[in-house]
Each structure stands twice: as C-alpha cells, then as structure tokens.
Amino acid sequence: MLKPMLGAIVMVLLMGCSSKQDAVLNVYNWSDYIDPAVVTAFEAEYQVKVNYDTFASNEELLAKLEGGAQGYDVIFPSDYMVAIMVEEGMLETLNHDQIPNLSGLDPQFANPPYDPGSKHSVAFTYGTSGIGYNAEEITEEITSWDAFWNPEYAGRILLLDDVREVFGFAFKYLGYSVNDTVPAHLEEAKQLLMKQKEYLLKYESTMNKDLLLTREALISHYWAGDMYQIMDEDSSFAFTIPVEGAVLFTDCMAIPMNAPHKDMAYKFINYILKPEVAGKIVNEVWYAMPIPGALEYVDEEISSDPNIFPPDDILARCEFLTDLGDYNQTLDRAWTELKMK
Ligand code: N2P
Numbered sequence: 001m002l003k004p005m006l007g008a009i010v011m012v013l014l015m016g017c018s019s020k021q022d023a024v025l026n027v028y029n030w031s032d033y034i035d036p037a038v039v040t041a042f043e044a045e046y047q048v049k050v051n052y053d054t055f056a057s058n059e060e061l062l063a064k065l066e067g068g069a070q071g072y073d074v075i076f077p078s079d080y081m082v083a084i085m086v087e088e089g090m091l092e093t094l095n096h097d098q099i100p101n102l103s104g105l106d107p108q109f110a111n112p113p114y115d116p117g118s119k120h121s122v123a124f125t126y127g128t129s130g131i132g133y134n135a136e137e138i139t140e141e142i143t144s145w146d147a148f149w150n151p152e153y154a155g156r157i158l159l160l161d162d163v164r165e166v167f168g169f170a171f172k173y174l175g176y177s178v179n180d181t182v183p184a185h186l187e188e189a190k191q192l193l194m195k196q197k198e199y200l201l202k203y204e205s206t207m208n209k210d211l212l213l214t215r216e217a218l219i220s221h222y223w224a225g226d227m228y229q230i231m232d233e234d235s236s237f238a239f240t241i242p243v244e245g246a247v248l249f250t251d252c253m254a255i256p257m258n259a260p261h262k263d264m265a266y267k268f269i270n271y272i273l274k275p276e277v278a279g280k281i282v283n284e285v286w287y288a289m290p291i292p293g294a295l296e297y298v299d300e301e302i303s304s305d306p307n308i309f310p311p312d313d314i315l316a317r318c319e320f321l322t323d324l325g326d327y328n329q330t331l332d333r334a335w336t337e338l339k340m341k
Pocket of ligand 1: 030251
C-alpha cells in the first residue's frame with residue numbers, strides 16, 4: 001500500500017521538476033542585439049531557459065519561417081518585414097493585456113504605418129544604416145555614399161549582405177526613394193553596384209566587426225549601433241549618416257502564429273519594455289529604444305549622440321523601407337544577378 005503511494009509521490013515530484021526544466025523560450029533575434037545579462041536575469045526571474053538564436057537579415061528570418069521552422073517564440077522583424085509577415089498570416093494578433101508595459105512606448109511608435117495599433121508587433125529599437133570607417137587610415141571626412149566607389153579603398157570595402165539596404169542606399173545616392181519601383185532606376189542602381197564590385201571585399205552583415213578591427217576591411221556599410229559597438233572597443237573608427245540620406249528602421253518584437261510558448265513570449269516582450277531593462281539594452285547595443293522612461297538609465301554619451309538618437313534634420317533625409325509587394329521579386333532577381341556576377 002505504502003509503496004505505490006510513495007511511487008505516486010515520487011512521480012508527482014518528478015513531474016513538478018521536469019515541468020520546471022521544460023520552461024523554455026526560443027528567441028530569434030539579429031546578432032549583437034541584446035544585453036546578455038538581461039536574458040540571464042529574465043531566466044532567473046521566470047525560471048525559464050532561453051534558447052537564443054540569431055539571423056543576419058529580414059530575408060533570412062522570413063526564409064527560415066517559410067521553410068517550416070516551428071520552434072520560435074519571439075522574433076525580431078523590421079518594419080517592412082512585419083507588414084509582409086502580417087500579410088502572410090504569420091504573426092500572432094497580440095493581446096495587449098498581456099503586455100502592460102506597452103503603455104511606456106512612445107506614442108509615435110505605438111501606431112506605426114507598417115502595423116497600425118501595434119496589433120502584431122511591438123517596436124524594439126530604431127536607427128539608421130550609414131558608413132563606418134577607420135578614421136586613422138582614412139583621414140578625409142566621409143560624408144557621401146560615393147566613398148564606396150573610391151579606388152583607394154579597393155578590396156577593403158564591406159557592404160551589408162542585405163537586398164533592401166544595398167539597393168536602398170544606391171537609390172538614395174541616385175536621388176531616388178529607398179522604396180523606388182521604377183525598373184529603369186533599378187537598372188541604373190544595379191549598374192552602379194556592378195561597378196562597385198571592383199572595389200568590394202564582400203557583402204557581409206555579421207563579421208563586419210572582426211573584419212574592421214583586424215584592419216582587413218577599412219570601411220563598411222553598416223548599422224549605426226553595431227558600428228558604435230566597434231568604436232567603443234577601438235577609437236580609431238568613426239560613423240556617419242551620409243548627406244544623401246539612409247535607410248531608417250524600426251526593429252520589432254513579434255510572436256509567430258505557431259509559437260509553442262506564447263505565454264512566456266508575452267512575458268519576455270513585457271520584460272524588455274521595462275524602462276530599466278530597456279536602458280540596459282541601449283547601453284549595451286548602442287541602438288535607440290522608443291521608451292521615454294528608459295532614457296534616465298541610458299548613458300548620456302549615448303542619448304546625446306545624433307547618430308544614435310537622430311534629431312529631426314537627420315530623420316528628414318532618411319526613409320523607412322516599406323513592403324514593395326510583387327516588386328520584391330524584381331528586386332530579388334537584380335540582387336541575385338548582382339551577387340552572382
Ligand atoms: C543589429 C542589427 C540591426 C538591424 N545587430 C537593423 N535592422
């Protein structure tokens with residue numbers, strides 16, 4: 001009599017333990033985009049194991065999910081990619097009651113054009129791309145995208161491995177919108193980028209830091225915060241948002257429709273929005289977060305930097321990417337041709 005009862009008690013205890021161990025959250029984010037201490041603190045507070053995986057572009061994220069990846073609970077698509085994913089029915093309609101800290105989001109970011117009312121996404125960070133370079137070797141001040149065609153930098157130039165970012169800056173350089181859909185303009189941009197390949201080291205979005213720090217690369221098309229992470233390590237480097245303007249982005253948090261741990265996903269998103277947590281993240285990744293209450297936790301050096309928290313005059317020459325619908329295929333074809341040649 002006692003034995004089976006003991007057995008049952010042991011079973012219950014074991015199940016209790018294993019369900020604790022089973023508490024898991026699978027996060028899929030851009031690389032170098034969180035303070036690891038924030039993840040550790042979240043794991044401790046919620047008794048959960050966070051599996052953290054990274055991607056290098058919106059298109060990689062989309063392809064991964066379209067390819068049938070099932071396990072992700074929180075993903076970080078940018079603005080235009082949120083629109084694409086909503087259109088494809090890939091994102092959970094968010095229950096705002098489970099994200100009380102949404103109330104701390106800057107109202108401008110709470111109702112964005114790519115996702116009115118933040119129905120499927122929550123703004124995480126914002127910023128621009130631009131040009132990072134070794135200012136000890138390049139003594140002239142870089143102000144224009146034309147630097148990428150400077151033969152003096154031949155073989156040491158990196159461009160982001162990112163279709164929208166590359167055509168985006170090429171369009172800006174030509175005086176068009178980053179969202180241009182005129183085929184003749186695309187051809188013009190493609191020819192220009194084809195010529196640029198003579199000077200290119202490679203299209204790259206993740207190894208840029210190493211390549212710059214080891215001096216293999218001299219100059220890179222890069223996102224501001226990532227470049228500031230390098231500048232924090234080595235003061236030889238500088239960053240600029242070119243005069244012609246650049247891509248402006250809002251990266252977001254979202255829950256895939258088929259996420260296995262939705263409750264925990266909500267807890268994670270809500271946690272990231274806490275002002276003191278957001279402040280820690282900004283200090284680590286050097287990207288702005290649209291949470292006014294977080295500013296008191298952000299180092300003055302960061303919050304006062306116009307490349308990180310861009311003021312209106314810089315914002316005015318930059319542009320958000322939008323979903324181009326069917327034209328994406330035309331752009332993708334041009335991108336494939338460019339990379340293959
Ligand atoms: C973070 C990359 C930011 C991506 N490392 C810009 N959308």
